[in-house]
Each structure stands twice: as C-alpha cells, then as structure tokens.
Amino acid sequence: MERIKTGIDGLDELMHGGIPKGQLVLVTGTSGTGKTIFCSQYLYNGITKFKENGVFLSFEEPSTSIKENLKVFGWDMNSLEKAHQLSFLRYDPYHIEDVFDILESTIRETNAQRIVIDSISALGLHIKDSSELRRMIFNLSETLRKLDCTAVLTSEIVPGSRGLSRYGVEEFVTDTVIVLYYERLDSTFSRAIQVWKVRGSEHSDKLHPYMISDRGIVVSPTEEAVIKS
Amino acid sequence: MERIKTGIDGLDELMHGGIPKGQLVLVTGTSGTGKTIFCSQYLYNGITKFKENGVFLSFEEPSTSIKENLKVFGWDMNSLEKAHQLSFLRYDPYHIEDVFDILESTIRETNAQRIVIDSISALGLHIKDSSELRRMIFNLSETLRKLDCTAVLTSEIVPGSRGLSRYGVEEFVTDTVIVLYYERLDSTFSRAIQVWKVRGSEHSDKLHPYMISDRGIVVSPTEEAVIKS
Amino acid sequence: MERIKTGIDGLDELMHGGIPKGQLVLVTGTSGTGKTIFCSQYLYNGITKFKENGVFLSFEEPSTSIKENLKVFGWDMNSLEKAHQLSFLRYDPYHIEDVFDILESTIRETNAQRIVIDSISALGLHIKDSSELRRMIFNLSETLRKLDCTAVLTSEIVPGSRGLSRYGVEEFVTDTVIVLYYERLDSTFSRAIQVWKVRGSEHSDKLHPYMISDRGIVVSPTEEAVIKS
Amino acid sequence: MERIKTGIDGLDELMHGGIPKGQLVLVTGTSGTGKTIFCSQYLYNGITKFKENGVFLSFEEPSTSIKENLKVFGWDMNSLEKAHQLSFLRYDPYHIEDVFDILESTIRETNAQRIVIDSISALGLHIKDSSELRRMIFNLSETLRKLDCTAVLTSEIVPGSRGLSRYGVEEFVTDTVIVLYYERLDSTFSRAIQVWKVRGSEHSDKLHPYMISDRGIVVSPTEEAVIKS
Amino acid sequence: MERIKTGIDGLDELMHGGIPKGQLVLVTGTSGTGKTIFCSQYLYNGITKFKENGVFLSFEEPSTSIKENLKVFGWDMNSLEKAHQLSFLRYDPYHIEDVFDILESTIRETNAQRIVIDSISALGLHIKDSSELRRMIFNLSETLRKLDCTAVLTSEIVPGSRGLSRYGVEEFVTDTVIVLYYERLDSTFSRAIQVWKVRGSEHSDKLHPYMISDRGIVVSPTEEAVIKS
C-alpha cells in the first residue's frame, strides 16, 4: 500500500507510515484544535518535502487570512503559490454548483496530489440535509480517487457533543479519521490526537499528546494522553 | 436448525454454530469498526470455504473501491467475480425503485445464498421516515427468505448515542444482531464484539475482544472484553 | 378476581396468580428480549394447558416465520391452527382501517379468549401521532373487554432510552405492564423481568432473572436480578 | 384556612390537615403509581366520611372499568352513584367543546364539592400546544373555585424524565402538587409520596413511603423513603 | 447607587443593600418555590415600609385568588388597593396588544415605583418564539426605566432542566437575577436562594437557605445551603 506522508512530526508513525494514497481523510475537533494548521502543514510539507503540489479549497476563510496566520510557523505560502505549487480556491458555500468542477480542473492544471477542503461543516450549513452532505462527500471522494489525489477534509465538533463530526455522517464516508481533542482536566487544558480509523491499515490505538509549536503541529508518538470525557 | 457459518475466526462459536439459515443479520457499530470487512469476509468465506455464491449490494461505495480495500487481507474478489461466484451491485440510494427486483434476479441468476447490503443507513438517509425504512427492511427479509438466502445488513451507530442503529428500528426487524464496539479506556482504544440476539438460538452472553488482522476479523471467543460505557 | 395463567414458569407467581381476566397487558423491552416468544408462549399454554383458544395478530412478521421460529421450543403452532384453536392474522400496518373488526369477528368465530398483538410499535410507526396511538389502544381495550378476552401487546424500548415504551403512552393505557431487560454488567449480558404494574392486584416488587430455555421463557421467582442502569 | 380531608391514611397529616378548600390539586406520577386509585379514594372518602358529593370526569377510561377496578378495595361506587352522591362523566378528548359546561351543570345539579379529572395528560394529547393546555387548566380552576369545589387532576410522568408532568406546565397552574414515585433501588421497586407544594400552607418536606393496600393508598407519615434518582 | 429595599428578611443584605433602583429583576424557580409570594412581599413591603406604590400585573391568576392566598401572611392587599397604593392588572396572555400601554398609564396614574409581572413564562407560552419574548422584555425594561420603576418578573424552571428560565433568554435581558431552589437531598426537600447577578453591584456568592414562614419569605444571610445538582 502506497502511503502519503503528512510530514507532521510523529503523526505518520501513528498511521504506520502515512495516509494510504487516494484516501479521503477527515480531521475533526472542536474550535481551537488547529484543524486549519493541520491541513496547511499537510500541503506545505507535501510541496517542500515530497514535491507534491497542493490545492486548498476554503469555504469560509479567504486565502490572505489563511496565509497570514501561517507565517507564524515560517511557512511562506505565497511563494509556493507563485511557484504554481499551491493553489487557493475560495468558494462561497451558497454558490457551490460548479465547485467540484473547478476543483477538478485546478487539480488537472496544477497536477496537484494533495487536496484540502476546509471545512466541510461550513459547506454543510448551507445544504438541506445530512443525506445531501453525505452524498456530496461521497461524490467528491470518487472524483479525487479518479484524479489520484489524497485529500484532507475538516469537520467541527461542537463542545459537549460526544459525536465525531457536526452532522454525524462525515466519519462514515471518509477513509481515515483523525480526531483532535482539547479538554480540561482540573484547571489545565491539554491537547490529544487520535487516529480513529485508517481504511485498510493498522494504526495506533492510543491517544497521544500533541502541541502547536512554532513549527506547526508536533505529535508525541511514544507518549499517551489522558482526557476526561 | 441449519446454520450458515460466517467462517470468521471465533465468531461462529459465539453463535453456537453460525447464523441460522435464512435469517437477516444486522451488523452495527460506529465508524471504523470494520463493518464492511465483516460483510466481505462473510461472502469471501462463503464462496471459498462453503461453496456458496454471494451478492454484495452497496448503496454508497463502488465495487472497485471495496475490492481494492480488501486486497490487504489477500482476498481476490475480482477473480471470484469473474468466476460468477460473486456479484457486486451498486445502487444510488436516490434511485432505488427497482433495487430489490434487481437484487432478486441477480440472486436467481447466480444461485447466490449469501447476501450483503452495505449500508442500510445510507439507504435510510434518503427515505422519508423510519417507518418506511422498517417496512423496506421487512419486505426485503421476506424476499430473501423466499429465496432461501442468508443476508447481512450493516447499520451505523453515531458515537455518543447509546442506540444500536442509526434509526432505532433496524434491530427490531432483523433476526440476528451483532454489535461492534470501538471504545476508549483511559488512553487506549479497543475493539469488542457482542452477539446481541440470534432468533431461535442461544448465543454467547459475553462481550469478546476482536481484532482486524491481516486475515480479516478475528474474534477471541474465550476471552472477555471490557468497555466503559 | 379471576386470573388468566400465562403458564410461563415462575411468572404467574410474581403476579399473584396470573393476569387479571379481561386486562390489556403490555410486554415491553429492547430487541432480543424475547417479546414474541413471550406472546406465543402465552397463547400456546392457553390452548394446551387451559383450553382457551387464541388469536395472534401480527403487524409485521408473517405467521410462517413466527411458527418456524417457535419450533425450537417444541411448540407445534400449525397443528393448533389446524385444530381451529389458534388463528393467525397478519395486517399491513399501512392498511388497518378494518383490522379491529376482523380481529373481533375472528375472536367471535373461534371463541378465543387470549389475544396477542405484536407489535403495537410497528403499528405506531404508521400513525400520525402518539395521541392517535393512545386512542387506538384504548378503543382496542374496550372491544377486547367486551369480548371477555385477555390480551398481550408488545412494545419496543430503544436501547439508551429510559422509557418503558416506544411512544411513551403505551404503558398508560394498558392494565398490566411487564418489562423485559437485557443489560450488560462488565462483560456479561443478563436478562431480568419486572412486573411493573398489575391493575387491581398486588405483584412482586423485585427484579427477577429469566432465561430463554428450550422450553421458552423461564422466570426465577425466588431469585433477584441486578442491572446497571 | 378551611381544609378538605382526603381521608387517605397518613396523607392529610403531611398536608397539615388536608387540601386547602377550593384549590386545584395535581397528582402526578409514572404509570402504575396508583393515580386513579388516589382520585377515587378522595371521592369515596368525601362521600362516605365527609358527606361531600363528588364528580369523576374521565377522558379515557369508562366508568364501568374504573368502578370494577375499585371493587378490590371494597368501594362500591355503583351504590354511591345510584344514591346521586357520585357522578361519572366520560368525555372523548377529541370532542371537548362543552365538557366544562357539562361539568359545571353536573356539579350544580348534584351539589358536588369534590371533583376529579383523570387525566389531564389524555386531554393534553389532543390539544395543539402546552399553552392551550395551560390556559384550559387555568380556566377550569376558575370555574371550580367559583363553584366552591376542590378538584384533583392527574398528570403522567414518562419514566426517565425528571419533570413533574407530561407537558411541563401542569404543576405551574395548580395550587397543590403531590408526586407519586415508583423507583428501583438495586433489585427492589418501592413507592414514595411527596407533597411538592401546597399554596398558602406548610407541608411535610420529606419523602414518605406509601403502599397500595386492600384499603387503598396508605401513607406512612412518620417514615422517610429513599429513592435513587 | 440608589437601592430599593425588598424588605424581605435577610435578602437585601445579600444584595449589598437592595435592588439597584430602575433595574429589572428576574425571580426564577420551579413550581412551589414561592415566586408569587416573593413578588407580593416586595410590593407589600414597598407600600407599608417604604411608602412606594405598586402595580401587580398578572398574566394568569386573578387578583382575588392572589390576594386570598396572601392572607395567610397577614397581608391585607385589599385595603392597600382601596387606598390606591396598590393596583392589580390582569391580562389574558392571548390579548396583550396594549398591555404595556395600560401598565404605563396605571403607573403614571398611581405614581407607582414598584412593579411586578407574574409570570413572564405564561406570557411566553403565547408568543411565537423566544426572540419575540426577549424583545418584549427588553422593551418593557426601557419603558419601566423611563418611568423610574423597579420591576420584578417571574420565570419558571421546569424540574430536571439545568437552565435558569423557561425560554433561556429571560436571564440575559434582566439586570438582576434571583434563583429559588427546591431540591431533595436523600429524603428531605429544602429551599435555597441565590443572588445570581446584580448589574453594577457586588452581591453574595453563596447559596443561602430560605423558608416560607407565616411572615412570608425569610432568608438566612449568614448560613449556607447545600443542594445536590
């Protein structure tokens, strides 16, 4: 099985080598868990370490804002964009009729192999029901598989919910699920990451601590994390 | 009572010999519990160990993707398909008017005895209410019984729910219910299987550990598992 | 007060002699608790031990399937049917306009004294709201009382709910309520029965273990059961 | 403050002498707690011990059935009815346009002072929303106050709910609230009564055990009960 | 900051001298906590101890009934009414178009400084959504502020809810919030009061016991109360 390395310190190890190529990955967590950093790091590493071009499809935040927020990690997304290694697409979730056509043509034009869609929850808010969202994610996965891309989608967990995603369907139509936790124990909040599933592969069955450092997300693959709920 | 062996290591023992022939089996669990692997293993074992042909009806994932994911277990579904021992049907859950007619004619043509429907939850998302889903499952069970088939359906459990199925009706109109758990105790996630009911038969009243090995699902019938909730 | 013995081992003792004649009994529990076995056993014992004819009204499962599943207990329902001691009626819950007329005329023709309706939940799914279901159950109880019949209805408890019935009204319009539990303590599931109420009669205020043996349901009236929730 | 004695053993003591005259009393509890027995005992005692006539308005159960179920306590409601001391009214909750007019004229004709309405929940099921039910209960209370009657209404608590009534408004528009509990501790169920509020009066602030004996409800005013939830 | 003393024993002390003049106060609690007594005591004390006239606006209970229930405390509301120090307004919550105009003109005519609205929950039941209720409360607060009145509103807490009010908006548009608890610990129910917030002022951060005595509500400002939930 061919693997796509995220290049995120410590994470590929938990997935026994990386994301299986061609899969749809769901990264999910409450607000503040670093989902957009995760996605960007996946793309940045792809380009700078593995020579794989990327596309970042945002349904909410404009590229200027995303790129600005990433400077703190020393990631110069602008120059990657100018070098045609990275493309930013931003789509208003109200007008998405042709978004996946645009995504597909952008992938073909730029020969991208890594795709990020941030967030599927923002998209879901504008869709009538969860069955339509499920279908849309599924169709997307087929398109991306055909294009030989490995994609990361983000979904949101509302604090207090015990679910894995905002709509309760996202985790069922994706191949790999990574959950980011941010929970309080007594008076301290801590971060933990879990590789919930990887289709067709073994993976760590532990909860591991991670931090958002000045180099982006760093996972401690040999330590175990404890959360309350 | 005639039994259909799943051939899944350790499982038939928990069911006192296998699934009673002609029954409708519900396999249910959260995302990542291996429901599709379970179904495929049931079909693969049927063909290769018990000379019983199979039909896999998918409402979401295309056969190429399913078959690809099973290669890791060494199951060559393609050659079974070519040998007319296995048939894949994929139906869009939006257009299901004649799906059970097609299923029936496929069963007759291929003389199949083992049927998989994966997943009944994907179907349910497109149906107006749970009473219609209940009725559809019931009609299906009558058709399959008439054809002397033993079928496995999958349903999804949303994490945090204490129910056995997505719609709360699936477990009432099926004969046998098998629940797959994936839960965390402290910082480690573990898997457990439970034979919830088998109509007309005794069965294990324990929770047993299982793993997804390179040979597919393997149940430990002599060990007991502990989960939190 | 005249009593109708269920003939279920150990149960009549918990009810201080049996079901008060003419009452409507609700048997409720999650999937797999043996509600249909309970009902069938009530009818079978009525005919074979107490010379009281019975009618089984099913809103879902066909009589062939019900009878087939009961063979494991050695109950030959077919010969009872041929001897005109037992009648099976199956009604599609979508077309129930005249179901209670048919039920009444069947009762009169066969001089039946024991009635089973399995399940009132399947009926409820096709009714607009719980007030209509409540009214329907109430009207049914009046008809049956007039005919001097003692009837058992089944309702379903969705796992995780703390209610006694699917719609929250069934237990209020029936005279006697019997709850069947199937719950896990650590890694073992066990069965317990409770006589929740018997209108106009004292009854056991304990939770008792029961099993589904090869003779059907067997209650241990002198033992106490413990369940978690 | 003038008091109406319920005559239920031990209960009037908890209310410091009985129900304040003219109040609307809510008796609430899950199925099987003896609400109808409570109401009937209130009327029966009123007639036989305190020379106060009564009216029983039922929205569901017919008077024959109610009277039949009370024979076990030795209460001959029929002869009270024949002596024009007790009136039974039964109204279909679907056709209640003039029910309170009929109730009022019956009260005037029979000079009744004790009224029972069983149950307000059955009525509520046929009303569009809880505000309408609230208003209806309030109007009723005004009519009854004008007629110098003291009335007992019943409401239902669905097991698992922590509320005091089916609609969450009943306890706010009644003057006195009495809650009947039936809960399990380990493997034994027990009964407890609580006088939740009495407008304009002190009352016991304890939970007391009660039983349904062959003389009807008997409260132990000097003992305390313990329930789990 | 000018303060309005409630004159309720022990309470003004918890609020560091009373309610800040001109504020809108929410008094909230389950049924039976004495909210109407609280309001009436606030008005009665205002007139008899502080020479401030009052208006009692009721959306449900008629003034005769309210006044009757207060006699137990020795409060002769009738004579206050005759002396034009107290006005009772009762409005049907279905017809409230001009209620706040009437309230305003009554305040002007009687030169009232203390206003009670009992209950805002009864009003809310007849309003389409909680945003309309929020707006109505807010407009009311502006009118009352303009008239230099200090008003007390009551809201209801449904038992089992952890919220502070029936609609979840009342506590956000009022200046001061006082919560009345009535909860069981083992077999005894007890009362506790909490000053949840006072805009622009410090206040006790403790839970204190209170009782409904023959002089009305009496708070123990130097004792602490314990409740379960």
Added chain:
Amino acid sequence: MERIKTGIDGLDELMHGGIPKGQLVLVTGTSGTGKTIFCSQYLYNGITKFKENGVFLSFEEPSTSIKENLKVFGWDMNSLEKAHQLSFLRYDPYHIEDVFDILESTIRETNAQRIVIDSISALGLHIKDSSELRRMIFNLSETLRKLDCTAVLTSEIVPGSRGLSRYGVEEFVTDTVIVLYYERLDSTFSRAIQVWKVRGSEHSDKLHPYMISDRGIVVSPTEEAVIKS
C-alpha cells in the same frame, strides 16, 4: 505579530501580550459573567491608555443604560463620547439591513481601531438559521480586517449547556475565544476565565480566577481556578 492590549489586569499576560491585531474575539459566558463590562473595559482602556478610538455596537441595550452601569467603575464614557473617541451605535436586531455599512462608515469617520458588538446572540435570535449567522459573522470579520480593526463580540451560554456559544457556530468563525465561567462548588459560586484559543499565538492553557472589582474585571494570571463541570 502586533498585539492589541486589552488593558484588563492580568489578561494580556494570559494571551502572551494581548489580542493579535485585526482579529475577531469572542467573549462568551452565561448571564452575569460580566461580558458587557469586559467589552466596555476593552474600549475604555483603548482610548485612555492606548489612544485608540472605539465603537460600541449594541443590538439590545441602549447606550444610556450601558454608560450608566459603567459609572460604578469610574469610567466616564460620556466624556469619551463627547471627545469623539468613542461612538455608541444601537441597532434594533429586526432592522439590520445596513448595520454593517453604518458600522463601517462610523469606523472610518472616527478612525476607530477597537470595535465591540454586544451581543451576537441577540442578533442571532432574529436570523433564520445558524448558517446565516455564521456567514454574517464571517463577512463582518472581513470588513473589520480590511479596516484594520480588532473587534470583540459577545455570545451567551445557556446554563446547563456544555457548548461555548448560543448557536454553536460563533466560536468557529472567530479568531480568539475567551470563556467566562460562573459556577457553583458546594454552596459558593466562583468566577473563572479561560483563553480557549488565540489564532496564531500561544496562550495560557489554565483556568484562572477573575473578579469584577470596582476597577472592572481583574484576572489573576498566576492562580488556577477549579470548576465543577
């Protein structure tokens, strides 16, 4: 990264120097946690300590009332307003078509750098669904970023909810989230503050006590707070 100091004692320290310039900050908590004080203190400090003008947009409370309530802290908002350093805008949440245009022109005219919107929950009540609110907040954030403003929005937490905001979307479209807690431990209520997230910056991962003193909000950055839930 340029920082905007809140000037709230102890808080900037928790955020490693203040709010990153240009961000949208969510301040959220139950009723009585001091959200409006927080916002006002942010503006007041901006003007008096950092020479940055401010705009306060209120969707509910009129400026006179807000200013009045702040006098207790010695903040003379009126003179700031007269000096054209502070502008108050109040908008009826029912008529918000052009509110963000007005906000933008006010910002331009007064050269404001600090913006407060209190509360986004009051706005949300008048919007059809949470997707529209999410979009509105997002558009607002783009406008404010373009104007180089740093804005604080407030949202409400309904007691008993475990969420961070009234609609479950506010925390996902804001850059920084600060949560104010007011919870009971035994019989005492206490206040705690948490910096939940700061986009692009590290921050304290502890829960800290805060108080509402006569100088406004004061945070204890070196102490840890404990809350129950």
